[in-house]
Amino acid sequence: MNAITRRDFVRNSIATGVTAAGIASASSGTETPRDDAVEIVAISCSPRQGQATATSLKVCLEAAALVSPRIKTELIELAGRKINGDLAAGIPLEPGQKDDFPALIPKLTDPKVRGIIIGTPVYFGNMSSLCKAFLDRWMAFYRDNLALADKVGGVLAVGGTRNGGQEATVQSVQVSLFCQEMIVVGNGRPHSRFGATLWSGAEGGVTKDEFGMTTARNLGRRVAETALRIQS
Numbered sequence: 001m002n003a004i005t006r007r008d009f010v011r012n013s014i015a016t017g018v019t020a021a022g023i024a025s026a027s028s029g030t031e032t033p034r035d036d037a038v039e040i041v042a043i044s045c046s047p048r049q050g051q052a053t054a055t056s057l058k059v060c061l062e063a064a065a066l067v068s069p070r071i072k073t074e075l076i077e078l079a080g081r082k083i084n085g086d087l088a089a090g091i092p093l094e095p096g097q098k099d100d101f102p103a104l105i106p107k108l109t110d111p112k113v114r115g116i117i118i119g120t121p122v123y124f125g126n127m128s129s130l131c132k133a134f135l136d137r138w139m140a141f142y143r144d145n146l147a148l149a150d151k152v153g154g155v156l157a158v159g160g161t162r163n164g165g166q167e168a169t170v171q172s173v174q175v176s177l178f179c180q181e182m183i184v185v186g187n188g189r190p191h192s193r194f195g196a197t198l199w200s201g202a203e204g205g206v207t208k209d210e211f212g213m214t215t216a217r218n219l220g221r222r223v224a225e226t227a228l229r230i231q232s
């Protein structure tokens, strides 16, 4: 199969009619108008918009932004987007069908984006099918001379129970990031474990999961610190 070039990605993205403006409208973030900005993007892979995974990623990004005024953050939610994993295996869409993955490519491959944090709900001890389809579509980056290599990667998982498979899920996502030659980090000190592991079943919701919130903040900080270090 022919290698897919970055130019092809952009062309595909235009062909789908889904523009970069579509990304911006569905994302939030702090604006840091600096030339030396280091961007950290978090992707929520829950099919439910604005729920525990997105909430936890916001906390993660807030902590990242505190590391330095150079850090710019953005949250992108996959909820409501169609991401077809079959395309990764070369199975084409039906005529007339569109997929929302190409619209995300310019952001993910932007050289200013130095860190990518993947957040997923725990579904039966693993990532959501939306997350898997999204990461499988990264086959395009894998083929494009490993377009995401050396970006910093972090993973956050939210389960409905305290020990519902968050760590297994984090590891499962990390494998995909390793395959992209990303620099995978865990949640930073003082715990220094796999990544962020949260419990949405806590009384009052995920923000009341004090331990999980700490792991989210430490992950954000660790991704930002590492991204800045690599940049310099």
Ligand SMILES: Cc1cc2nc3c(=O)[nH]c(=O)nc-3n(C[C@H](O)[C@H](O)[C@H](O)COP(=O)(O)O)c2cc1C
Pocket: 046, 047, 048, 051, 052, 053, 054, 120, 121, 122, 123, 124, 125, 126, 158, 159, 160, 161, 162, 163, 164, 165, 200
């Ligand atoms: C199909 C499915 C499977 C799930 N499996 C697990 C599980 O194995 N462990 C767990 O802790 N929670 C599990 N949950 C609960 C979700 O992880 C939890 O509700 C989480 O907060 C969802 O993220 P969201 O609020 O961002 O959508 C499951 C939920 C669904 C829908």
